[in-house]
Amino acid sequence: MSTTHCERNIPAEEPRTGTVLTTALGGRRRWAVLLVLLFAQFVLAIDLTIMDIALPGISTQLHPSSEQQLWIVDVYSLVLAGLLVAASSLSDRIGRKRTFLSGALVFCIGSALVLAARSAPGVIGVRAVMGVAAALIMPTTISAVRNIFLDAVEWVVAVAAWSIVGGAGMAVGPVLGGFLVERFSWHSAFLVNIPLMGLVLVAGIAVLPEIKVVKKGPWDPAAAVLSLLGMVLTVRALKHIAAGDEAPAPRLLLTLALALSAGIALLALFVRRCLRAAEPLLEVRLFADRTFTGGILAAFGSMFALASMLFLLSQWMQLVNGFSPLRSGVLLLPAVLSGILSGATAPALARLLGARRVMAGGIAVAGLALLLLFLLRGALGYPLVAVVMALVGLGMGSLAVGSAALMGATPPEKASSGAAFEEIAYDLGNVLGVAVLGSIASITYRLGLDADSLAEAGVDAGLAAQASQSYAAAVSIAREHGLDELASRATASFNGSVVLTSAVGGLITVIVAVLVHRLVPRGLDLQSDE
Known part of the structure; x- marks a missing residue:
């Protein structure tokens, strides 16, 4: 496929395949566009973490099975990951502004549909619609930033801001979700998206430029x-x-x-x-660049560690400790606040220590933090959990550096493919962190809570079988029937599943850190124009 440099104005002659068509933007307009894109990223980040707070309320009211709970959390990211390729490719052809605004509108509609959800499958369907919307929004944000900010210094600043805003949204999500769920209902965790994304929609219509990439062949x-x-x-x-x-x-x-x-x-x-293909739906050849591949792995490893931690610890706080949703949201802040700090300082650290060390080192810190939860499992309590969360958050600085590295290695005319791969890495990290480790936690919990031994302790066999399916079910049954022995054994089994699963997640994350260190070139300069 032939490619050309990024054009700052729409050319009068017939453009060649791969030419980026957009309008010239002044300095103020560029930064105004960035603000709109960042706010959209902020809203999506809020939605990503707010579900961890809303899930216990959904479980209490709708009584989803263990698998349905995983689907409620994961279907959003699953649909998002599945549609990212098609959405990013279409954005090249129909325009990034049009794709972005369509996603914002669908996101608002999907959030409103929660009012019609009367069962767990209904909530899963709502999250699927929102996943479709996110697939239209996410790749257009970072690819548009890549096409608008061509200066290397401005590009690194813009990407760092993108990472910081994402961390800020994750910080606000648990607190906002806890406040809303505690005072209203779990539905409010969805409905809050409507005014926020509505503002993005209005501002986007006003300031976003249209960006297209010339494609001669048909869409595949x-x-x-x-x-x-x-x-x-x-x-x-x-x-x-x-x-x-x-x-x-x-x-x-x-x-x-x-x-x-x-x-x-x-x-x-x-x-x-x-x-x-001459004009592939996704530019797979980007993986020939070691910097790009290392950046993708950094994105995956960071999100894998963060998603694993949030999924396990948010339930540990509310179900084991009985914390309110709002208090749980506040207590999750060490992770995301330290993530904001590390995201803001990561570019400077990359200049001082080297991008490779910051990318691999950040992921390694997150992985070792998860291992710490297992090694000190005898002291399991909030002080230890807070330290682990803060260390995982510090490791998130690799997100900013990894994003700058992989998108910097992506030619402007292939920005949509680079953005799609990055978002797929984020979402696969999130999905696999919850699905794989959530599955391990579920199996470990069931193995630790033996129905036969509960029956010998005087717990009805039918109730024991129900309690072994999920910790939420065990707590509910124990409270309803006054079964203290069941509550005690279920809590011990759940705590054991949390620390063992943390060890598995930590080992996987450390392995990813080693791979990133081996892939990324030693002398990588994020602010190089080359």
């Missing part, structure tokens, strides 16, 4: 279907372990193997199709 719907089905089947297979149904183990393993095999095969076909 077959590749889009391959990417969607491959992503959905792969992640669905990972979730299947957490289903908690009573199917025989061989049947479960066969289902998992078939789904995983089909998903991986479809993704392999998608990659093959992209490599052979």
Whole structure:
């Protein structure tokens, strides 16, 4: 595919394939556009963490199964990851402004639909609609920033701001969610999106420029279907372990193997199709650049650690300790506030210590923090949890550096592909952090809470079987029937699942840090124009 440099004005002659078409923006207009894009990122970040606070309320009212709880948290990211490729490619053709505004509108509509949700499947459907909207918004934000800020120094500043705002949204999400859920209902965690994203919609209409990339060939719907089905089947297979149904183990393993095999095969076909296409739906060849690949791994590792921690500890605070949603939100602040601090200082540290050390070191710190929770499990309590959260947050500085590295390695005319890969890395990190570790936590909890031993202790066999499906169910049953022994054993089993799962998450995160260190060049300069 032929590419050209980024044009600052729409040319009069017939543009070549790969030419970026946009309008020239003055300094003030560029920064005004950035503010709109950052606020959209802020709203999406709020929505990402607010669900962790709303989930216990949803569980209490709608009584979702263990698998449905995972779907409520994950379907948003699953749909988002599945549609990112198609959405980012379409944004090149129909324009990033149009794609962005369409996503903002759908996001508002999806948030309002929660009023019609009367069951767990209804909430899952609402989150799926919001995932579609996020797929239209997310890749257009960072790709638009890449096309608007061509100066290397301005680019690093813009990306650092993008990372900081994302961290700020994650900090506000638990507090805002706790305040709303405690005073109103879990529905308010969805409805708050309407005025916030509505403001983005109005401001975007006023200030955003249109950005398109010239494509001569037709759009490839077959590749889009391959990417969607491959992503959905792969992640669905990972979730299947957490289903908690009573199917025989061989049947479960066969289902998992078939789904995983089909998903991986479809993704392999998608990659093959992209490599052979003159104008691929996604520029897979970007992975030939070690800096780009290292940045993608940094994004994945950071989000994997953060999502794992938030999923486990938000439930630990509310279900084990009985903290209110608002208090839980406040107590989660050490992670995201330290993340804001590390995001703000990461570019300067990268200049001082080198981008590779900051990227790999940040992820390693997050992984070691999760391991610390396991090593000091005898002292499990909020002081230890606060230290772990703060260290994980400090590791999030690698997000800003990783984003600047991978998007800096992406040519402007391929910005949508770079943005799609980055968002897929974020969302796969989030999905796998919750799905894989959530599945391990669920299995560990069920193994630790033996129904037979509970029956011997005087707990009805039927109630014991129900309690073994999820900790929330055990707490509810124990309170309703006055079963102190059940509550005690369920709490011990849940605490054990939290620390063991943290160890697994920590090991995976440290491995990612080692890979990032090996991939990223030693002398990488984020502010180089080369």
